[in-house]
Amino acid sequence: MHADPIGVLTGAHFIDGDHACSEGAIAAGCRFVAGYPITPSTEVVERIADRFPFVGGVFIQMEDEIASSIAIQGAVWGGKKAMTVTSGPGFSLMMEHIGFAAMTETPCVFVDVQRAGPSTGLPTMPAQGDMMQARWGSHGDYQIIAIAPNSPQECFDLTIHAFNLSERYRVPVMMMMDECVGHMIERVVIPEAEKIEVHNRKVYEGPKENYLAFEAGRDLVPTMVKAGDGYKIHVTGLTHDEKGYPNMSVATQAKLVQRLMDKIRLNADDIIKYEEENVEGADIVVVTFGITSRTAIPAIEQARAKGLKVGHLRLIVCWPFPEKRIRELAGRVKAIVMPELNMGQMVYEVERCAAGKCNVVSVPHAGGTVHQPKDILAAIEKSIRGK
Amino acid sequence: MPEELYEIEANIPANPIEEYLRMDRMPHIWCPGCGIGTTVNCFVRALQTSGLDLDKVAVVSGIGCTGRVAGYMNLDSFHTTHGRAIPFATGLKLANPELKVVVYSGDGDLTAIGGNHFIHAARRNMDITVILINNMIYGMTGGQVAPTTPVGATASTTPHGNFEETFNLPFLAESCGAVYVARWTAHHVRHLTKSIKEALAKKGFSFIEILAPCPTLYSRRNKLGDGLDQMEFYRDHSQIKNGADTKSVAIDFQGDIVVGKFVDKERPTYLEAMNNHYQKKYGDRYVPSEEMRKVFHA
Amino acid sequence: MPRTEIKIGGFGGQGVILSGYILGRAASIFDHKNATMIQAFGPEARGSATSAQLIISDEPITYPYIVAPNVMVLMSQEAYSKFSPELAPGGMLLTEEDLVATHNLRSDVKHYSIPATRFAEELGKRLVLNIVMLGFATAITNIVGREAARNAVKVSVPKGTEELNFAAFEKGYEYGLKLLKGEPEKVMA
Helix, strand or coil: CECCHHHCCCEEEEEEHHHHHHHHHHHHCEEEEEECCCCCCHHHHHHHHHHHHHCCCEEEECCCHHHHHHHHHHHHHCCCEEEEEECHHHHHHHHHHHHHHHHHCCCEEEEEEEEECCCCCEEEEECCCCHHHHHHCCCCCCCCEEECCCCHHHHHHHHHHHHHHHHHHCCEEEEEEEHHHHHCEEEEEECCHHHCECCCCCECCCCCCCCCCCCECCCCCECECCCCCCCCCEEECCCECCCCCECCCHHHHHHHHHHHHHHHHCCHHHHCCEEEECCCCCCEEEEEECCHHHHHHHHHHHHHHCCCCEEEEEECEEECCCHHHHHHHHCCCCEEEEECCCCCCHHHHHHHHHCCCCEEEEECCCCCCCCCHHHHHHHHHHHHCCC | CCHHHHHHHHHCCCCCCHHHECHHHCCCCCCCCCCHHHHHHHHHHHHHHHCCCHHHEEEEECCCCHHHHHHHECCEEEECCCCCHHHHHHHHHHHCCCCEEEEEEEHHHHHHHCHHHHHHHHHHCCCCEEEEEECCCECCCCCECCCCCCCCCCECCECCCCCCCCCCHHHHHHHHCCCEEEEEECCCHHHHHHHHHHHHHCCCCEEEEEECCCHHHHHHHCCCCCHHHHHHHHHHHEEECCCCCHHHCCCCCCCCEEEEEEEECCCCCHHHHHHHHHHHHHHHHCCCCHHHHHHHCC | CCCEEEEEEEECCCCHHHHHHHHHHHHHHHCCCEEEEEECCCHHHHCCEEEEEEEEECCCCCCCCCCCCCEEEECCHHHHHHHHHHCCCCCEEEEECCCCCCCCCCCCCEEEEECHHHHHHHCCCHHHHHHHHHHHHHHHHCCCCHHHHHHHHHHHCCCCCHHHHHHHHHHHHHHHHHHHHCCCCCCCC
16 A cells, blocks of 8 residues: 555655654654654654644644644544654653553554663764664563664654554554664655555454454554444553453563564564675675664775675664574674674674674664764774684 | 462452452562552443443553552553653543543652643543542652641651641642542542442542551651551541532641542533533534544444 | 855854754755755754864765865864864864964964954844855855855845845955955865
């Protein structure tokens, strides 16, 4: 199915990543957004607030991020596609509702335009310090999907992708932007509506009696209905059975949590998305995501000019993590170098998958700006020295 | 079990409210003497005569004893997170204005952890009905002090007595802009049923506070007897004062309780304000959602 | 065109960001080059010296920030003091003649200036100073074509002010061409 043309601004635009994210959401069919002002993400909701009255959408500025992150879920059960948008401190406030969305299998998108933390940190400057929070921030065991764009164009394209994955797997999807990408202005080409692929949740239309709202088929993703359809559904954050009824048993917990994990894990090959360049035959692979994928390129080029065999793997989907691919690479390269705008987060995943088979070098950065290519170059050179 | 007992059970006529409940979830978790079930009965009887299409009524609860109401109603029902029933209901209503969205939750849930949402939904005149069960205590977690615990009462976290000022909820709701404000007790079943029916028919933010006994944690700890004693107290110490100034209806420990309908007024609801604003400003350029069009632009 | 870094500086209210945006839009949308613009955000952006950073290139732009600007367009003394030392060796400096005194300018820098405020005032709107500077920069640097720049001006300025802005652009552009007549070649061609 393709995008509703009413929301699609086909053409070439010179806009920032935040605005491109808004346009991506509209093209994806998002028609409810709740948010609370916070730098550097506010431009996303500002544009949504400006555009929504003309495309059949409702935007509401809620009283805080906690309210925003649950209002969107009310809207989803009212039949809409919905998202909320925030940055560091606001993202912290939303954590409980990421768990609620995971538990109730409410498809929705959380946009986090990352800024340097902890706490108030550097509100107007970039970081990638929320990557582990995106994965693990809510209590208990669950799975989410997280995506990291590296340009305004990708803020558009991948926001659509985020909604599509969210609808497909009924899972909260984190759009992990950062201040640099969010405020960077570049050309964004918006295709014609019929060229934009849009997925919608599987809707149940069978008999109303004995409808099992949380019974999943082989793909482990249940069908969905909305409030008002006459199915008299019950949705709870408590451990629940297929009917959606609370059930405080160990067996129900085991079955439910296992399925919530498996619907992402077992479909990981379809969800995982990365780009590689010069990885075949490389001695060193630089693994990046988001804005860091761009700052690493000059370093990789300089290293290759010096004769080093350096490849580049860029995570587009960060969670689930491409474990298999990193394991494979670790078995045949000398080193993996991972620059990220945090003090070392995704690199733990790399280390876990490499399991000692190759040298893993973190290039940490506390945030506030992006890496200097020379620092990444130095790490690349150091990574195989003495090996 | 002897054969004849089966016979007797089979001959018990169905309770007329059964079809409104998820009977496959009974028995419920509420304690003997708890007032919540009584209020649910009133809610159902209000629904019965409300003329509402029950396929279009949704109940949203937070967490706590009252938070379990959503799970027992045979309606679209949402048992959300602690304190967040109102913002969830806000999203639900804005997504589909055809729905009658009822928030049914407790005093701690709605006015402590959820207090911020309560005041803003009232300010916006959000199109929802809020039914708040005030048992003056956190029941589910074992009897801790709430913003609604009267001064002088004890709770597990105020073992030496509560000295914090108590929320006067009707005053709070009115101050923030609620268009319908009433207070009843679990004893006033007829008044309450009528009041819920009125609140359901009301556009905008309607609010009913219902005092209900928590014999297990509040009454016992405060040596007030059991559920029946509390109901008798409500009977003997309630004064019906419709139209009373909400400033004057604060609750004291075992003092008289002013009940009644305090506020019933009109002002534009959130949805009306939004639709009128855009319609006026942009005319045909304004594109309301399909659901919005059905309700506001028919 | 190889990666070219441009910094536009001035004080708040001069339309610094808008002129950077128009230049980037001209390059990106109308000249089909790659352009990346970074805005200075935060309290510092509201204070005195504010700047727009722009990179224009035929190649994909990887590193998004400017390192050493090849071109600088400065419209205030403070911006000059603060930013001009960052200029790349042999870089080009364009200044507003009456607002910037180019003290201690490095000898490797190619410097051009224009009384843009006066021109803007002659056109009846001091506000279009930034568009005069833009026309001037377009003529001197040739980073973007005249038509691309005019198209970008047209779609970026408030409706109803297009003619005034075109006049401002042309004023700056013509002045730039005249200045260049004394020059053997366009430096950034």
